Amino acid sequence: MSKLKPLFDRFYARRAQLALAVRSTVAASAAFALATALDLRLPLWAVLTSIIVTQGSVGRSLKATRDYMFGTIGGAVYGGAIAVLIPHTGELQLLGMLVLAVAPLAFVASLNPSLNVATVTGVIVLLVPTMSHIDPLSSAIDRVGEVAVGAFVGLAVSFIVLPSRAHVQIRGAAGRLLELIAAAFTELLAGLSRGRDNDALHRIQDGIGTALVALNATGAEAERERSARLSSGADSGPLLRTVLRLRHDVVMIGRSSVVPLPSELQTRLAAPLAKLSEAIAGYLRGCAEAIREGHSPPPIWPVHVAVKAYAEQVASVRSDGLTRGMSGDAAERFFALGFSLEGMRQNLIDLERVVAEWAEVPRKVKTASRSDHEETPDTAGA
Structure with a gap:
């Protein structure tokens, strides 16, 4: 027993990090299960979002959830609007639309780093329809839904599973x-x-x-x-x-x-x-x-x-x-x-x-x- 005490003390000293690892694991598993049950198109984004918003403290999780949701909604609305309002058929036109989507969103993110995810979301909403053959509006709605599920699960886990204030x-x-x-x-x-x-x-x-x-x-x-x-x-x-x-x-x-x-x-x-x-x-x-x-x-x-x-x-x-x-x-x-x-x-x-x-x-x-x-x-x- 005395030999195990140093090992136990080492783990106890890292209890905050271990608790975060447990919360992240539970959040990822729960987000995947819920996204699958809701038949979301890409459960991957729900899982990734749940991990991102599961932070070391409840206060940090609140901020991460707020920033990620605002950035996602803003990027989805802007990227979806470009995809719907500007007709495009060839790769050259798609490249022009990509520039039009990334430049303003990247500029906004440089002014407000909490909106960094808006650029990524805009690109996803713009390009996913070309790969999965769905309309841009559905792509935007799917993206917001997947992120919302992940954010909800991650925040709920932060409150319930080994919460850290x-x-x-x-x-x-x-x-x-x-x-x-x-x-x-x-x-x-x-x-x-x-x-x-x-x-x-x-x-x-x-x-x-x-x-x-x-x-x-x-x-x-x-x-x-x-x-x-x-x-x-x-x-x-x-x-x-x-x-x-x-x-x-x-x-x-x-x-x-x-x-x-x-x-x-x-x-x-x-x-x-x-x-x-x-x-x-x-x-x-x-x-x-x-x-x-x-x-x-x-x-x-x-x-x-x-x-x-x-x-x-x-x-x-x-x-x-x-x-x-x-x-x-x-x-x-x-x-x-x-x-x-x-x-x-x-x-x-x-x-x-x-x-x-x-x-x-x-x-x-x-x-x-x-x-x-x-x-x-x-x-x-x-």
Whole structure:
């Protein structure tokens, strides 16, 4: 049994992909059975449509179904109209009609990618009658009917068979992104003692950027589910905006860590920076776990204490005159770091509120303006 556990864990880690595979298989089989029972001319299109609209989440399936149906109907109407209204007998005339059908539909699809299928449908409606000896109007009707059957089956399967809600997926995506930000923050603060080149900075930021794009896509799917009243969870907008601001904070801190601090400042600031790194990274990881599991946010007071201790040490360093000998660029980066850390503290306060909203048993979190929180010395030392 112990030998099977790693294999089971591997499959469990891919449970979302396995569920999509099951849904796609069921959708394809059901679409073929229904198309055959309805005696549709080409069950192939019903099967293909059912697979296309069966997506990783209900919200994504809704969008795929809408786009595919609109594109199919538009392409069928336009292609059928050309075939019916323009007489053609030879191959040269058919080639001209093909150009007339493809060019406008391809142009529309380039303006609105969600209508890509319109071009394909127009070509099918135009050319299938020449191969199967049916009239263009019947070809258009058949195409719309086959796609409608596939879309209906695919959407129904997405709702019934191992349904996956984007509102659930966004929890895991947000948790992963917060953990990436925590790891990057720790690494970037460590750069204040050894510096960091731009290539290294880009490598650190690339993973966060990719995860943020995926999170935004999942958030759009979650809002589509909310609009269709398929989900009653929290609004994803505040979560996405807060995480984006935290990403910007990490970018600003990264720019400040390119040049290491002078040795005197490293000695004086090493301890408060270490505590600051531990407090903020720990809080981000705690929020990641909380939003993933639907728990209340962890206590944020260690962040306030750490930021305040760093600000006090910066003020002490300035009063001792240790910043006077710094070059203009180094001084600018040093004080920008303080402003960035204070901005990150404020965004972590917003994160506390957002995580509480996503908790299954929400905890009351005081949402206050910056002046309502304990007075913290300006971490920039200004």
